[in-house]
Amino acid sequence: MTAFQFTETMAGSYHLLSAPEEERPMSFTINARSRSLSRFLGRRVVEIEGEVDAEDFADHKPLRGTLELDVVMTRRLPYRFEFTANDGRRYAFAGQKNVTFRRLLDSMTVLPGSILDPDGNEIGRAELRFDIKSDIFRFLKSWRRA
Numbered sequence: 665m666t667a668f669q670f671t672e673t674m675a676g677s678y679h680l681l682s683a684p685e686e687e688r689p690m691s692f693t694i695n696a697r698s699r700s701l702s703r704f705l706g707r708r709v710v711e712i713e714g715e716v717d718a719e720d721f722a723d724h725k726p727l728r729g730t731l732e733l734d735v736v737m738t739r740r741l742p743y744r745f746e747f748t749a750n751d752g753r754r755y756a757f758a759g760q761k762n763v764t765f766r767r768l769l770d771s772m773t774v775l776p777g778s779i780l781d782p783d784g785n786e787i788g789r790a791e792l793r794f795d796i797k798s799d800i801f802r803f804l805k806s807w808r809r810a
């Protein structure tokens with residue numbers, strides 16, 4: 665049984681390191697879920713799945729990964745997921761929100777990250793944001809106990 669779940673969308677841009685001047689749109693929507701409350705309390709990690717859309721690289725591709733939610737102790741929110749890109753190869757996204765209380769709103773809504781090739785080498789960079797004005801009510805409404 666799922667202890668809780670929620671949905672989040674982040675959007676912004678990315679570029680490949682081979683073409684840093686070519687910023688392209690990127691977004692992802694995840695459904696995060698904790699399978700059990702006792703497991704979550706032991707290790708504050710939730711499973712995520714959803715869809716990534718990185719223009720001309722991974723157009724509307726399924727993703728799977730994890731999100732660490734121990735922000736009080738670590739002041740971090742690390743996101744990591746894998747997906748198959750348009751070229752048929754497996755890639756990963758690794759990003760982290762670094763939460764500071766001085767800049768709480770900004771640090772909770774900005775997600776810098778890297779796109780990694782199948783060998784773990786960084787091939788791209790992204791900066792994504794949570795749009796508070798248009799997404800906060802949908803985000804809060806998506807939280808539920810299941």
